[in-house]
Amino acid sequence: MTADVSPEVCPHAANPPRYPFAWSPPMEMPEALRDVHGSSAMEVTLPSGDTATLVTRYQDVRALFADKRLSRNIARPDCARISKDNDLFMDPHIDPDPPKHTQVRSLVTKAFTARRIESLRPYVQEVADQLLDEMAAGPRPAELNEAFAFPLPIKVICKLLGVPAEDRDQFRGYVDGFLAVTKLPPEEIGKARQNLWKYLGDLIEAKRANPADDLISEFIRVRDEDDNRMNEHELHFWCQGLLIAGYVTTASQIGTGTAVLLNRPDLVREIQADWSLVPSAVEELLRTQIMGSSVGTMRYAVEDIPLSDGSVIKKGTSVLLSEEGANCDPAVFDNPFELDIRREENHHMTFGAGIHYCVGAALARMELQIATESLLRRFPSIRLAKPANELPRALGGFMEGFTEIPVDW
Amino acid sequence: MRVIATPSTCAVSSLCVYRLPTVFDQDEDGLVLILDDHPDPTLHEELHRAARACPTNSIKILDSD
DSSP states (O other), rough: OOOSSSOOTTTOOOOOSSSOOOOOOOSSSSSSGGGGGTTSSSEOTTTTOOOEEEOOOOHHHHHHHTTTTTESSOOTTTHHHSSOOOOOOOOOOOOSSSHHHHHHHHHHGGGGGGHHHHHHHHHHHHHHHOOOOOOHSOSEEEEIIIIIITTHHHHHHHHHHHHOOGGGGHHHHHHHHHBBSEEEEEEHHHHHHHHHHHHHHHHHHHHHHHSSHHOOOEEEEOHOOOTTOOOHHHHHHHHHHHHHHHHHHHHHHHHHHHHHHOOOOHHHHHHHHHHGHHHHHHHHHHHHHHHHHHGGEEEEESSSSSSSSSSSETTTTTEEEEEHHHTTOOSSSSSSSSSSOOOOOOOTTTOGOOOOTTTTTTHHHHHHHHHHHHHHHHOOEEESSSSSGGGOOOOOBBBOOOOOOOEEO | EEEEEEEGGGGOOOOHHHOOOTTTTEETTTTTEESSOOOOOOOOOOHHHHHHHTTOOOOEEEEEO
């Protein structure tokens, strides 16, 4: 079948559904995901009002994550915008495609090898234990996000990058604004972005003057020794990206995943009876409870791309690769809407695939495993202190975890 | 049965190293290395899982030598 006779994906859908899909009820995967696998892709309306093609089947999503015909450079005038008020990741000075991407990524990967991540394990355990001690000594019920889910990954990424952990309240606010899609007015988003950029600029200058054994110092060293590898703007951009991606995602997942688990005391007891279930439980929570929708996977088709159902994504189309669609594709996962903490073949798409596969995935997994096990060991009878369906979701932002998770024990 | 890996396409997920540390390792940049290209038959099922899980399809299993 050739491209010119193949049907185009949803050529003239009258009212494309809004995306991200609604979380209703908040503890379960969005209902709309049950209906998305009848075709390879569907047209959706983004918060900006622009439309994009959402690719939904596992087979297509996985293949397209690795497809060079999809560019990750979305700073193009005709590419859909995610939000009207926030040009998220649309920096015209940054090219996240090869060969530039390859040059920068290889600087980072050496900090994320299994051996380097494992060397951090005792530190992560120590931080987790300390936070849980503080939680035990503090007021009840405790708020899990503030007491545990956020501070843990923030301390870890700060150590890895060389960011002072005591700055966390400051940069957390900026990052929250940076990742706003619709939840803040445009001026506040703009101010937060400026503040974050300035914060990173000051930090880079401080590190340049006093280098240490950390990732930002290493970036600066490479930048200063070899101008072709990374210019100053890129240095700045990628340090910012690592700081943001390094904690918000893991923090949201620790909070949201734990809330989902605590909503199922039977599963908590199962894990407490057999701690070897922790890794597969963590994977299943990653699969079923993506704390963000797939708005971060925006791509741009630089050529026509045929899909598995015979339709074609036309050159010039803005494409979202639906991680959550792939993760509940009944062609790949048995009972995809069921939380099965013993699931064996769980090659979910939550960390993506291909050359942009989440560089921090091994770190995130290690933190999630330690967080889950430490929490359930330290507080054997921990429970949600509020009905699960009343937990508020963080809507209008990049990360849609729960904003408050009161727990008691 | 023989296992081969392509470091040039590796995205450093570390999944194979965690799954089968006696078969896979990583070089200084994190790229996949094979420690044992003829793994024991008891590991074959895990090997196939590792190949399926690799986010960049960088692991191949050959039935014959």
